[in-house]
Amino acid sequence: MNQDYIQSNPWSIIEEGFDKERVKSSESLFSIGNGAMGQRANFEESYSGPTFQGSYIAGVYYPDKTRVGWWKNGYPEYFAKVLNAPNWIGIDVSINGEPLDLATCTNIKNFKRELNMKEGWYRRNFIATTPNNIEIEVVATRFLNLSHDEVGAIHYQVTPLNADAEILFKPYIDAGITNEDSNWDDKFWNTTNIKSDKNRAFIESHTMKTNFNVCTFMQAHLVYGDTIKDTPHSLNQEELSIGFEFSQKVKKGEKVSLVKYGGYTVDRNHKADKLTEAAHTALDQVSSLGFDGLLEEQKKAWARIWEMSDIAIQGDVKAQQGIRFNIFQLNQTYLGTDSRLNIGPKGFTGEKYGGSTYWDTEAYCLPFYMATKNQEVARKLLKYRYNHLEKAIENAEKLGFTNGAALYPMVTMNGEECHNEWEITFEEIHRNGAIAYAIFNYSRYTQDYSYVPEMGLEVLIGIARFWQQRVNWSAHRNRYVMLGVTGPNEYENNVNNNWYTNYLAKWCLEYTLEQLEYVQQEHPNDYKRILDKTQLGNDETGLWKKVATHMYFPYSEEHGVYLQQDGFLDKDLIRVADLDKKERPINQHWSWDRILRSPYIKQADTLQGFYFFEDHFTNKELEKHFDFYESFTVHESSLSPCVHAIQAAKLGRMEQAYTFYLRTSRLDLDDYNKEVEEGLHITSMAGTWMSIVEGFGGMRVKDGKLCFTPQIPEQWDMYSFKLNFRNRVLKVTVTQEGAEFKIDEGEALEIVVDDKPITLSA
Template sequence: MKNYITHHPWKIIEEGYRPEYNRISESIFSLGNGKFGQRGNFEEYFSGDSLQGNYLGGVYYPDKTRVGWWKNGYPEYFAKVLNAPDWTGIRIKIDGQELDPHKLKLIDFRRELDMQNGHFSKIYKAEFPDGKQIKIHSTRMLSIVNDELGAIKYSITPLNFSAPTEILLPINGDIKNEDANYDEHFWDEIEKSASARAPYLITETRKTHFRACYAMHYSLEVDGTPQSLTQFDSIEETKYIAHRLNVKLDEKKTTTIYKYAAVVTSRDHKNSDLKTVASEVLAYAKSKGFCTILDEQKAAWKEKWNHGDIAIEGDTAAQQGIRYNIFQLNQTYTGQDERLNIGPKGFTGEKYGGSTYWDTEAYLLPFYLSTSEPDVARNLLIYRFKHLQKAIENAEKLGFTNGAALYPMVTMNGEECHNEWEITFEEIHRNGAIAYAIFSYIRYTGDKRYLADYGLEVLIGISRFWAQRVNYSEDKQKYVMLGVTGPNEYENNVNNNWYTLKMAQWTMQYTMEAINYVKQTIPEEWQRIVTKSNFVESDEISNWKRICENLYFPYDQKREVFLQQDGFLDKELKPVSNIPAEETPINKHWSWDRILRSCYIKQADVLQGLYFFEDQYEKETIKRNYDFYEPMTVHESSLSACIHSIMAAKLGDEKRSYEFYLSASRLDLDDYNSDSDEGLHVTSMGGTWMSIVQGFGGMRIKNNMLSFNPFMPEKWKSFSFKINFRGHLLNIVIDKDNVNIHNDADEPLKVLLFDKTQTIEANDKITVDMNCQNK
């Protein structure tokens, strides 16, 4: 665990340059606007350890699968969001000496991410070997108002000298991914020009043929006075263009460079229009200027915070953590493009290829449901609907028939592209998360029409898969499910994983309910779905009912707990506290063989199912399972702490709930798992939001209403969160004495508070004391 980020409620601050942490900082200070993003790299030439990262949403490459032993059914490729051309460079040479922050003495170094206003800055003094000292102050943003625009303000002040200086402003497309399986470069040059006043570079991905056009405009000021730029050197190299300016820096005078970049791709525009659109984006930037663009950015972020902030009084570390998580979620996905989804690292690194996992449905959907307009979450679901045919094809490759659908574990276009057998073939519980997301969306929004328009076809495909994936055991006289991997990836190829069985049973049951609803309310749509999916109602529904009624679930009668899978009790059951500290995390110290034979659990597995379906179980049942499994959980997945925090809150273990929340919220800021250098855990951030809203706030949907059973963490003075629910913006404020719920809508709303129905009038609030007495 690192602890070098200064605690602040609205900012992420690093004071002092730490080269050993530079990759971590590059991840932490990442920026994005939903369409493209980048790591917090230096603009200057930097010779230290670095992952230079720029990423374009939805632009990927099918890197050929690399495995030692090929198995039938393996995906042919692993999709990767590509490290894209870099437009951010500003290279400085003073009297021929390169400004390289890694090699020079840095004084008063500070990096700062302003989450409230949406920009990243750094400021430092650098001393050259000959004693020259220079002050650098830069501010960078990716506009969320015009999401094809990036801008940098870069100021240079010589403190004790005057000297001729070279400023190089490049666009570099000669980029490759660090994780390229065969050390390939994935971009080809199409067109470039450095001679124009607005130089540009167009590159294209190999195989997938996405095109990206980068164009730049820049201007120069000295102590606030604009400078004429009539002379510059044009540089053109392979996949690279630049302008070089030769200027005179005068002692104690500040020279400021404004660099704007248009970033447009063929995902959004015709190839023939890329240059034109890029020119329009730069014209927009020139007409506005940096200060106006920054003001627009601040206003747009203010609107986001007005609808989705969480405020904590009395605990700066906790406050900083949750706002950082919310900030990164809003940077990563805006919901404006139904073709896009959310990769586990967002725009912050290359690990996991930037592809879509089951994390979206299980951990991210609740955040976007509650903090955005319904269309944002709806687009996440439509993304899966549009990939239904690919899911059917994925299942067919594994031998399934009749429209059975297996959604991919990892994908960019709906096709499975994960090549580890225990994931690709066995971690099939992801199918259940997609079905549960449809249920969650409809339960939250009340949009039952979604079933007829999109959801039911997906549910039928998934249920068909589950019905074929089980087999009847003569020995058990039950249906069983063999050879699977549950959420606990420290167990592979197990039989009868309880969570996977639960998701299969629930999905078939929910699909039958959905069929009944659509048949009765929109019969014409039901007939369309029957025809399109070749659904044989009597045969398929009777089969699903038979399976659901006769599905085998492993259970320990002695302990009265659900067993994670068959044979779990054959393991040597020891708590995590028995593992020597120097052997943790076990995934970095133990052999895979040892991990698989141990009882230790990577993340919530049985408990994940109890979290989803808590209303089906008595509190005592949940507690027995929690007390049995949590002590054996090493929490070596970023998705673990949030679920345990919510469940601990439900069980009244407020201390553990807070501890789990804090580790989840500061997972990247404090580098808990020693992997923040690879990029942020963006999908975990949705779970962190859930820890507060569902955990401390106790928010659920019950009886078609919002329900709250909040408690106050001991360290806090108060906390508040905002919820969008069916056209109502609610602000829930909780302190030691009271719960206040503000209804900022023109219609009244009924809610459950401590299991009692309360009516909040339009543009009004209610106040209830923590002992449930109305005031």
């Protein structure tokens, strides 16, 4: 059974009724962010029940020393932890001296959370009776401002319902926080200064080892009737925290509110010795606008985002809510304003996985940002990898590769590999190919070929050198083989000749050779500069051609399919449909040994190759491979259903495509994999967008033109989306009757619909 407590609504995520068992899941689902920072939906007031506290600052991390039972050469020395940052949202509340705590309150009713995605705010309200029998109503609204991205705002309102009461608010900031996933219980933060100034407070601290300097700050005032009180009753300062007290006698039925602003200034953006000064400036700006003024700004900023990135669906509220939730979380995580940042797999919603970027960014996120922002945002994601090229070369050197071969990390914060599982760190090398594919995908979509001579060619050369050194010649097969790898399907480790990895390597070598030729002809000065820098010669490129031409691919004549890897047919080929449902998900019921010996596929592997390179294969070949591998796929990776949705749609199997779409779009909302309390699956959310645009809309770029083969699930009346394509904004609307294409902005454009060319006028 999947969870089903989230109410269907086109623009909001809504939970009604308080259930202690759901608190941690809801903390993930109602998370908020603004690209620069984010937080789980923890309660502002104290809560003694099970909770997972989490506030995060973009780009701030800690290198937690690797914990393994034995050390092997080449192991990464640390695992980059996404750091739980000092907490600024805390507001302890007492009613006639009794602390407000939903774990100890009785008769909790009208409990409701709402995450308003259209306007970018989160609200929680409830009525509860405290242990001293005072019934109160609480309405708490908060958001992280997009325009002033160092600041968040909280409006916390309390109304005593059955008696007059003295309400005490204690807003505080607290640096005494820890990570749940610490390897050694290290101290991640060192607090250096705590101070206050009237109704403002500041904690200066820095991360251990990485030495990121951060000032956590707050400002608070009380509102009762027409009176604003900005002078606290008293100050509470402890070793790692600082807070104020505001008390107010409140008549039965009257409202009292605490307004709190808080956030972080970081030495990534300011001088380290000027962080408190920068915090004062940020607070001056937001307090002059006030809570309501800031909220209006927030609504306008989100309206601008939705204007371009919304996908509207009519006739299916669950499907509509799912896609908007995914688009909303992607925009909360990354807005493309800073090329030093990337898209972490949990975003600002949890600690799991660590690191700020995986291959997910290049394979899944780049198309979303390319089409819903502009090509500059996508270019920044590619520039991020170019900036880390030297580290990628170092990563390869640690494993014994030479001559400038580059192995991009599986998990990273600064370009260094920091993933600790050997079968992934050393063997899941297909990630290298995803970066090369992203360069190809970006150039194809934008027609901006300047990235390749400026930066991309150096990246491609490093990747090509890696592939050429990673294969070895098999005299037995008379082919180049690739031994000891892990493909995208992590339920198979240390296999030989993973088809997807071998195919990607061959393609990377050929693509790099093509780009060398292009740069030599079109950008001779860059070509000379790059050859001088990389010391690339004809002997080396000749070897690349030889490897690409003679790559081995496992194939089954019996089944007429490429085999996921050598030995796949040696497995006990029981299909997923014949598995006992009580044993699903298998990763929570089976030993790892049993999983590794099974034929079950965590996510698209061979089919990932058919997705990337669909032009290389016929529809009949796709159908054969899809039918074979889908029957063994358990979809226990968040990255899985979207690829299958796109391919099912390409094969005209819309009912199946729709089922996969619902699964990918509501993966977290319905908690398919029973793990949402750990955080959301941010990077796979871009795959949900792809399911509609590339799946149902059939959007492709072929021969330099935008092409569509639009279809619509029978459950929908209409869907529409926009694409920013080469400085034109194209709106696509598909109904049961047909499809409409129009240019919203920019010059005329020729597109292809169902293989027929159409010119759209401006």
